Structures are given as C-alpha cells and as structure tokens.
Amino acid sequence: MPTAAVIGGGVIGSAWASRFLLNGWDVRFHDPAPNSELVLNNVLDKARRWVPEVYDRLPPEGTLTLCDSIADAVTGAEWIQESTPERLEIKQAVLAEIQESCAAEAIVASSTSGFMPSELQAGSARPEQILVAHPYNPVYLLPIVEVVPSAVVPEETVQRAEALLTDIGMKPITLRTEVPAHVGDRLLEAVWREALWLIKDGVATTEQIDDLMTHGFGLRWAQKGLFETYRTAGRGRHEALPRTVWSLPAVALDQAHRRAGS
Numbered sequence: 001m002p003t004a005a006v007i008g009g010g011v012i013g014s015a016w017a018s019r020f021l022l023n024g025w026d027v028r029f030h031d032p033a034p035n036s037e038l039v040l041n042n043v044l045d046k047a048r049r050w051v052p053e054v055y056d057r058l059p060p061e062g063t064l065t066l067c068d069s070i071a072d073a074v075t076g077a078e079w080i081q082e083s084t085p086e087r088l089e090i091k092q093a094v095l096a097e098i099q100e101s102c103a104a105e106a107i108v109a110s111s112t113s114g115f116m117p118s119e120l121q122a123g124s125a126r127p128e129q130i131l132v133a134h135p136y137n138p139v140y141l142l143p144i145v146e147v148v149p150s151a152v153v154p155e156e157t158v159q160r161a162e163a164l165l166t167d168i169g170m171k172p173i174t175l176r177t178e179v180p181a182h183v184g185d186r187l188l189e190a191v192w193r194e195a196l197w198l199i200k201d202g203v204a205t206t207e208q209i210d211d212l213m214t215h216g217f218g219l220r221w222a223q224k225g226l227f228e229t230y231r232t233a234g235r236g237r238h239e240a241l242p243r244t245v246w247s248l249p250a251v252a253l254d255q256a257h258r259r260a261g262s
Contacts, residue, residue, distance in 0.1 A: 001026045001062055002164075005077035005102075007070055007094060009036040011043060012111050013083030015139035017064070018047035020079075022140065023168040024059030029066055030073040037066065047140035054141065055169070070094070071101035079164055081133065083111040091120055099125045107161050109133035113185055116178040117150040128152045131161060134182050135170075143171040146182045 004020040006013050009031035017027045017040060029040065044064075052058060067073035074080050080102055084094050091110060098108055108130045110120055121127035132148035145165055149158050158174060165172045175183060198204050204212075212218075220229055 002079075003028060003077045004079040004081060005030070005067075005073040007031070007073060007080065007082050007098060008084035008111075009033060009040055010083065011039070011137060012135065012139060013081070014040040014043035015047070015137060016081045016083060016111065016135065018044045018051075018140040019168055019170075021062045021064055022047055022051050022058055024062055025079075025168065026062040027064050028073040028077060029064060030068070030070055043138075043140075046138070051140055070097045074098050074102040074106070077102060077106055080106055080108045081111060082109065086112060086114060088115055088119060091115065092123060095120060095124055095130060099129065104129070107131070107157065107164065109161065111135060114181050116180060117148055117153070118178060121150060121152065128154060128157065131157070132178075132182070133161065133165065133172075134184070136184065143169060144184070145170045145172050146184060147172045147174040148178050148182055149174070150178055 001024060003026045004017075005028045006017045006020070007030050009017075009029065010033075013029075013031065014036075017029050020027045021044070031040075033039075080098055082091065082094055082098065084090050091112065095108065095110070102108065104126060106129070110117070110130070110132050111134060112120065112132055113134055115132075117130060117132050118127075120132070121130050124130060127150070131150070131153050132146065134146040134148065136142045136144055147158065147161055147165070162172045162174060173183075179186075181189070195206075195209050198209065199206060217229075224232065
C-alpha cells in the first residue's frame with residue numbers, strides 16, 4: 001500500500017489522515033499535542049460514518065501508525081502533508097525537519113490557507129519538493145483541493161501530485177501562479193466582506209443571508225459554478241454583468257469585461 005505521512009493534527013490534519021486511510025493508504029501520523037490522538041479518533045469516527053454515504057465502493061482501510069517523531073513519520077512516505085499552525089516560522093522549521101528524513105522524491109505538501117509556496121520554501125534544502133495542497137473542511141468529504149506550486153517546482157512533480165490526490169478521491173485544481181490566500185479563500189472573503197456590510201447597514205440579517213445561500217444560489221453554484229451559471233442563463237456575459245453588477249463604476253465594469261475575455 002502507498003504511505004502518507006501527516007505532520008500536525010487538529011481538524012485539518014486529522015481529516016487528511018482520514019481521507020488517506022479510507023482510500024486505502026497507510027498513514028503515519030505525528031502531532032506532539034497532548035490531545036492529538038483524541039482529536040484524530042473523533043474525526044476518523046465521523047469520516048468512517050459519512051464517507052461510505054458518498055462512495056459506492058471503498059478499498060480496504062489503510063493502517064494508521066502513531067509516530068513519536070517527524071523523522072519516524074516521514075521515512076518511506078510517498079506523500080507528506082504538513083498541517084501545523086498557521087505561522088510561517090513554525091511551518092518553515094517543520095518543513096526543514098521533514099526534509100532531513102524524507103525521501104528526495106517524496107511530495108511535501110502544506111495545508112496552508114494563506115502562505116505562498118515560495119514563502120514556505122525559503123531556506124529549505126530542496127525547495128522544488130515543496131508545494132501547497134490546500135483543502136476545504138471536512139477534508140474527508142469535500143473533494144476540492146488547491147494545488148499551488150512555485151516557479152521552482154517541476155511540472156512532473158505537479159502532475160504527480162495531481163494524480164495522487166485524484167487517487168484518494170479529490171478534485172485538484174492547480175493555480176497558474178501563486179498568490180496569497182490562493183483562490184477559494186479570496187472568493188469567500190469577497191462574499192464575507194459584502195455580507196458584513198449588508199448586516200451593518202441593516203439590509204439583511206445573518207439568517208437571511210445564510211438562507212439566500214443555502215436555499216438559492218448556493219445550490220445553483222454547487223451544480224454549475226459561477227461562470228457556467230451565467231453562460232447557461234440564455235445571455236452573454238456582457239449582458240449579465242451590467243444587470244447584476246449595476247453599481248460598479250464604468251471603469252471597473254470595463255476591467256471585469258476584459259478579464260472575462262472580451
């Protein structure tokens with residue numbers, strides 16, 4: 001069986017371990033936190049309950065090994081997922097320790113939601129080995145994962161990462177260039193920012209905004225996404241934008257048109 005190492009637990013790391021295990025990978029897990037095993041078991045129990053509901057068939061579950069050190073966890077691992085706290089100095093130190101013991105051909109991926117791979121690679125022994133694989137919670141259920149390489153990561157490594165992630169039931173999207181916070185969280189931030197303004201201005205309540213998403217365009221987006229929704233709405237993007245974004249200044253609207261490929 002292929003082997004993945006998960007360094008750093010919490011909700012994200014534990015969910016990564018669960019996804020690998022339930023898709024037939026052996027997992028070597030390391031997290032020095034006193035409650036890490038409890039968190040891991042709680043997340044794994046949920047995954048064992050819900051993942052079979054969305055898959056017709058699953059391979060035999062892999063073997064979980066709890067490791068006392070990073071070196072023990074990463075030795076022999078094909079994929080190494082770092083999910084430590086979102087502090088750059090911690091991640092860089094952990095990645096350096098990972099590279100001291102892991103195979104040169106192993107893929108070292110970070111779950112970071114904000115840092116760019118070039119920041120994580122700074123000072124590392126093999127920067128070309130490190131990329132970002134940013135998931136969405138719960139990782140064991142949501143398939144999307146943002147793969148973010150820097151310019152020094154070979155295309156062969158990126159393709160191998162995409163293949164391995166696909167093998168565990170994920171839907172990787174590879175960003176064309178690195179950017180802080182990647183893509184998904186930037187889109188979420190835009191929605192979140194506007195929602196807060198609507199609440200502040202007394203236009204809508206939090207419950208109403210949640211209802212709009214869960215009973216309206218959230219359902220539509222889940223089926224067709226943002227751009228496909230407009231494409232199939234019976235009108236072109238140039239018509240749709242002025243109707244839905246009527247408050248944009250003309251210059252900003254023109255920029256939106258150009259970015260949309262006009």
